[in-house]
Amino acid sequence: MLTTKYICYKCNNYNTNRFNDIKKHLCRKNKCNSRNEVMLMSEDKIFIMSLMPYHNNIHSIELNNLEHLSESDFLSKNKDEIFNEIVNIEKNNIRKCKYCNEDFKLISALKRHILVNCFYINNYNKSNITLNNVGNNSNNTTNTTNTTNTTNSNNTYNNCDINNNINLYVDVKTQTPIPFKDNWDLSQISNERLSCILISDYIYSGLLNAILENDINNNVIINSDKKSGVVYMDHDNKYVSLKSKVIAEKTMEKLYDNLKDINVKIKNNFNDIIYRVIRNNINDKNKEYNTQKDLKNNVDNLICNIYNNNKNTAIKLGKNIQTNDEIKKQIKKEFNRLKKENNNYIESDSESDSESISLKEKYMEQLKEDKY
Numbered sequence: 001m002l003t004t005k006y007i008c009y010k011c012n013n014y015n016t017n018r019f020n021d022i023k024k025h026l027c028r029k030n031k032c033n034s035r036n037e038v039m040l041m042s043e044d045k046i047f048i049m050s051l052m053p054y055h056n057n058i059h060s061i062e063l064n065n066l067e068h069l070s071e072s073d074f075l076s077k078n079k080d081e082i083f084n085e086i087v088n089i090e091k092n093n094i095r096k097c098k099y100c101n102e103d104f105k106l107i108s109a110l111k112r113h114i115l116v117n118c119f120y121i122n123n124y125n126k127s128n129i130t131l132n133n134v135g136n137n138s139n140n141t142t143n144t145t146n147t148t149n150t151t152n153s154n155n156t157y158n159n160c161d162i163n164n165n166i167n168l169y170v171d172v173k174t175q176t177p178i179p180f181k182d183n184w185d186l187s188q189i190s191n192e193r194l195s196c197i198l199i200s201d202y203i204y205s206g207l208l209n210a211i212l213e214n215d216i217n218n219n220v221i222i223n224s225d226k227k228s229g230v231v232y233m234d235h236d237n238k239y240v241s242l243k244s245k246v247i248a249e250k251t252m253e254k255l256y257d258n259l260k261d262i263n264v265k266i267k268n269n270f271n272d273i274i275y276r277v278i279r280n281n282i283n284d285k286n287k288e289y290n291t292q293k294d295l296k297n298n299v300d301n302l303i304c305n306i307y308n309n310n311k312n313t314a315i316k317l318g319k320n321i322q323t324n325d326e327i328k329k330q331i332k333k334e335f336n337r338l339k340k341e342n343n344n345y346i347e348s349d350s351e352s353d354s355e356s357i358s359l360k361e362k363y364m365e366q367l368k369e370d371k372y
Contacts, residue, residue, distance in 0.1 A: 003056055006053050019053075031223075044074060178219060179232055232317075
């Protein structure tokens with residue numbers, strides 16, 4: 001007997017046999033927490049993977065069927081319309097796609113067709129954004145970022161031939177974000193610009209915008225609902241899910257400390273009166289943020305919008321982390337294989353062998369120190 005169930009792909013904790021139940025779960029006000037494996041996955045991929053059922057514990061779709069949604073949140077933003085489409089199909093026993101007029105023998109096949117392809121293709125184009133443009137924009141963004149960061153990022157591997165037929169790639173220096181719990185890198189902001197920020201009306205948002213112009217400071221990804229996001233917390237925990245309110249509060253704390261330090265650092269750029277006015281302004285704005293609820297909500301929204309404007313860069317850096325982790329696994333696997341297959345060779349006392357051993361030990365030490 002065929003058993004069907006739906007599992008939330010985001011949290012992997014909620015499961016049900018009813019489509020209406022998974023629908024309610026995905027639409028609930030308090031969203032479930034993301035598991036680490038999907039932190040950097042597009043919202044549309046997670047959305048569709050949750051809506052497509054399991055039959056006898058085998059998922060009815062694979063991730064590689066959703067590559068066209070890798071950078072998309074369009075479906076999740078329009079989930080109400082999608083659910084209305086599905087309900088209408090089931091209620092009226094519809095077997096013909098209203099977008100492309102293709103006929104289907106099974107209602108389930110039409111639902112899959114609508115969810116995976118046709119709704120996105122036709123409705124996304126209505127917004128005057130073609131799929132080709134999406135691809136081109138994505139490529140342009142990548143190319144532009146790569147060109148900009150040529151000086152700061154080295155994506156080449158040092159190639160070392162061991163035992164004549166083994167190529168090991170180490171010292172990977174793919175650009176990754178600074179952890180959220182650490183200090184931002186302000187080295188690329190000139191003192192002149194810092195001075196302008198301090199005497200402006202928007203010292204907190206102005207500084208945050210300047211900070212995020214340095215790619216490695218982009219360690220926050222705000223979800224499309226603006227109610228939550230993920231931050232690259234540290235090198236051990238990597239990405240963790242936080243409420244947008246908490247992200248904004250922690251950001252304000254960091255900005256407050258930075259502004260005070262900057263004011264002291266460039267004190268000589270101002271006379272004593274201006275220095276004290278700036279210091280008082282920094283403190284007053286921070287106090288207002290923490291005591292005035294309406295103002296705090298507005299500032300929180302502003303901070304989330306600033307992060308959201310830099311979302312593509314943050315996602316790119318997050319994927320670099322995944323790439324580095326995968327390379328790390330491959331290198332360790334290759335070294336373990338090498339050690340096993342060449343045990344006698346490694347124990348040789350010959351001069352040439354000793355040289356190879358020394359070379360290998362060098363790279364083994366690099367692995368231990370995570371220098372790649």
